[in-house]
Amino acid sequence: MSWVRSVLGPKCLYTLQELHWLRVPERIQFRLCVPMYCCFNGTAPQYLSECILPASSRSSGRQLHSTESTSLLVPLTCRTTINDRACPMAAVRAWNSLPQHVRAASSIVSFRRELKTYLFLKAFPVV
Numbered sequence: 001m002s003w004v005r006s007v008l009g010p011k012c013l014y015t016l017q018e019l020h021w022l023r024v025p026e027r028i029q030f031r032l033c034v035p036m037y038c039c040f041n042g043t044a045p046q047y048l049s050e051c052i053l054p055a056s057s058r059s060s061g062r063q064l065h066s067t068e069s070t071s072l073l074v075p076l077t078c079r080t081t082i083n084d085r086a087c088p089m090a091a092v093r094a095w096n097s098l099p100q101h102v103r104a105a106s107s108i109v110s111f112r113r114e115l116k117t118y119l120f121l122k123a124f125p126v127v
Helices: 004-019 025-043 087-096 108-123
Strands: none
Touching: 025 087, 025 108
16 A cells, blocks of 8 residues: 555545555455454354354353354453454454444355445545
């Protein structure tokens, strides 16, 4: 993206909108959420799927709303500044921050489309 900024100067954000590209923070969130979708739907490799736990897996004697949701449990960490930036932690937080209609996509293609649209509108709100 720095080459875009150096070539285009102040028109950078406008050009990103025209090309329908995501800014860096939204692109990182996109790259974190796509594997989480695969993990949640059982199409990811086993080593990735073992890193996450659905919120519905929490054992409790009560009927909780989380048993029907697509949220994931955020693992506890000792050092918040270092461990919170680890990929599993960041990916689970990025997944949980998505709206339910994006997480409930029926296929990976529709999930990627819904996710990019959501992140694009978040980055470049329509006035």
